[in-house]
Amino acid sequence: MIVVHAGQRTSGGQSGGACYHAWTHLAPGRHSGAAPLEALVTDTSLIPLSPAKDDDFPRTAVEPVAPLQRVAPDADTSAGEHEAAMDTIVALCKKRGLIFQSSEIYGGLRGAWDYGPLGAALKDNVKKAWKRAMLQLRDDVVQLDASILMHPRVWEASGHVAGFTDPLVECRGCNSRYRADQLPTNAKGEPYCAHCGDKGFTEPKNFNLMFRTYVGPTEDSSNQVWMRPETAQAMFVDFAHVQLTSRQKVPFGIAQVGKSFRNEITPRNFVFRVREFEQMEMEFFVRPGTDEAWHEHWITQRWNWYLRLGMRPQNLRIRDHAAEELSHYSKATVDVEYRFPFAWSELEGIANRGDFDLRQHSQFSGKDLSYFDAERDERYLPYVIEPAAGVERSTLAFLVDAYRQEEARTASGKVEKRTVLKLHHALAPVKVAVLPLSRNDALVPTAREVADLLRPRWPVQYDDAGSIGKRYRRQDEVGTPFCVTIDFDTVEQDRAVTVRDRDAMTQERLPIDRLPDYLGEHLRTEL
Numbered sequence: 001m002i003v004v005h006a007g008q009r010t011s012g013g014q015s016g017g018a019c020y021h022a023w024t025h026l027a028p029g030r031h032s033g034a035a036p037l038e039a040l041v042t043d044t045s046l047i048p049l050s051p052a053k054d055d056d057f058p059r060t061a062v063e064p065v066a067p068l069q070r071v072a073p074d075a076d077t078s079a080g081e082h083e084a085a086m087d088t089i090v091a092l093c094k095k096r097g098l099i100f101q102s103s104e105i106y107g108g109l110r111g112a113w114d115y116g117p118l119g120a121a122l123k124d125n126v127k128k129a130w131k132r133a134m135l136q137l138r139d140d141v142v143q144l145d146a147s148i149l150m151h152p153r154v155w156e157a158s159g160h161v162a163g164f165t166d167p168l169v170e171c172r173g174c175n176s177r178y179r180a181d182q183l184p185t186n187a188k189g190e191p192y193c194a195h196c197g198d199k200g201f202t203e204p205k206n207f208n209l210m211f212r213t214y215v216g217p218t219e220d221s222s223n224q225v226w227m228r229p230e231t232a233q234a235m236f237v238d239f240a241h242v243q244l245t246s247r248q249k250v251p252f253g254i255a256q257v258g259k260s261f262r263n264e265i266t267p268r269n270f271v272f273r274v275r276e277f278e279q280m281e282m283e284f285f286v287r288p289g290t291d292e293a294w295h296e297h298w299i300t301q302r303w304n305w306y307l308r309l310g311m312r313p314q315n316l317r318i319r320d321h322a323a324e325e326l327s328h329y330s331k332a333t334v335d336v337e338y339r340f341p342f343a344w345s346e347l348e349g350i351a352n353r354g355d356f357d358l359r360q361h362s363q364f365s366g367k368d369l370s371y372f373d374a375e376r377d378e379r380y381l382p383y384v385i386e387p388a389a390g391v392e393r394s395t396l397a398f399l400v401d402a403y404r405q406e407e408a409r410t411a412s413g414k415v416e417k418r419t420v421l422k423l424h425h426a427l428a429p430v431k432v433a434v435l436p437l438s439r440n441d442a443l444v445p446t447a448r449e450v451a452d453l454l455r456p457r458w459p460v461q462y463d464d465a466g467s468i469g470k471r472y473r474r475q476d477e478v479g480t481p482f483c484v485t486i487d488f489d490t491v492e493q494d495r496a497v498t499v500r501d502r503d504a505m506t507q508e509r510l511p512i513d514r515l516p517d518y519l520g521e522h523l524r525t526e527l
Helices: 086-094 117-138 152-156 230-238 239-246 293-310 354-365 391-402 446-452 468-477 488-495 511-522
Strands: 002-006 020-025 097-103 111-115 141-143 166-170 177-179 205-208 212-215 225-226 250-260 276-286 316-320 331-339 344-354 371-373 376-381 381-388 405-410 415-421 432-436 458-460 482-486 496-501 507-511
Touching: 002 293, 086 391, 086 405, 097 141, 111 117, 117 141, 117 250, 117 293, 117 391, 141 316, 152 205, 152 225, 152 230, 152 354, 166 239, 166 316, 177 212, 177 496, 225 511, 230 239, 230 276, 230 376, 230 381, 239 250, 276 293, 276 391, 293 331, 316 344, 331 391, 344 354, 344 391, 381 391, 381 482, 391 405, 415 468, 432 468, 446 458, 468 482, 482 511, 488 496, 496 511, 507 511
Parallel strands: 002 376, 141 250, 432 458, 432 482
Antiparallel strands: 002 020, 097 111, 166 177, 166 205, 212 225, 250 276, 276 381, 316 331, 331 344, 344 381, 371 376, 405 415, 482 496, 496 507
């Protein structure tokens, strides 16, 4: 049996994909021994892996839904004229209870936001859509739900303790703190303090972004742990156990959705950059030598996911990282960028992490995290492809992309502007609104009957407050795809209801008993 270590990293910090450093045989039972991985090295000759087979690569080619817009690392980030200003989005979110300032009655806390009933539902739907695409529709990805608190050595091995920092500067006039690379600038390009206008700043110093806390009753260094800054590391340290118990073969992935925490110096742009957030990450373990093909595969898959959920192609692009901006673990990285109102900015990162993480955790823990390929009688450290997205950023991007202001004709024939969120049906917090024409006692029982008929299948909102026109506009503003109106003809004549389409604003009348089938045909709730 050959034991192979793949991808020795160069001194420049990039993963070398061409060389494989050999390890000696592992004696039976040594796979979970305590010795550091370096202690197993007795042969430094280069032993290549056997040639890759077809089943090591993606099974089928993935075609992009729309052509990938790929740009250079130094592409212009200005957003240009946008349909919606950030202030408009923030105001709508507060007005409809989607997202609002946390602990607002006490003045709020910078970088902390609460999601109301509709906002929480929207976030849940983003996560459901991600899990459906990454887990339900695939047989080569399994799920993990790992602890937020982990052994402190995890973060030493990953490089977070030593290197997860931002450059911090302080205004000499008012002591306001900024990230050195994100200082506001005036028309001349000179950095200045947004609070007092001073142009003097201290020299940058490194500021670690991880939150510290303590386990147990004593707050000393022996009990210090970290709030995880990312979900990824659990998928690396649990790799061997998950692979064994799920009986997966490389290539396969481990996916996780969960909370992460980063002590950002300057949270900004609403929920784009916050201190507490959720991540949707997947680590896909592949045979060395197939990593570049898998990287391209996942770039296209993730591009398609956003477009299939209704995101407009002109607002999405793929930006390759330049060599000097690659993370310490990365062999290659691209960002899926979205044209937010403030700039083109990262929506999701898709990295080829090489074997850095498994190798680091093997060395720091003394446990063997290599993979044994029984068919080839080979053992190696897999390479990892990582698509990593933020729930909050994705939610914000879907909100911005869905926002429209349109002219609409009222019942009286007048033309007025309406605000509408043209969310994909799968993301809409409410799928159907049931609207009795009024609160007349004759209408309420039938309206309740219709709501109860639909509620087992879809999220339904019953709304009887205000004029029917105002209720339509209210539902438009939160992206409800269909409104069902119950009027006096419904209860006195035909037991039929009026179904109104959010996007086309067309109305169709049909019997109540046909309503579930009609909505089932017209609601696009799956990708």
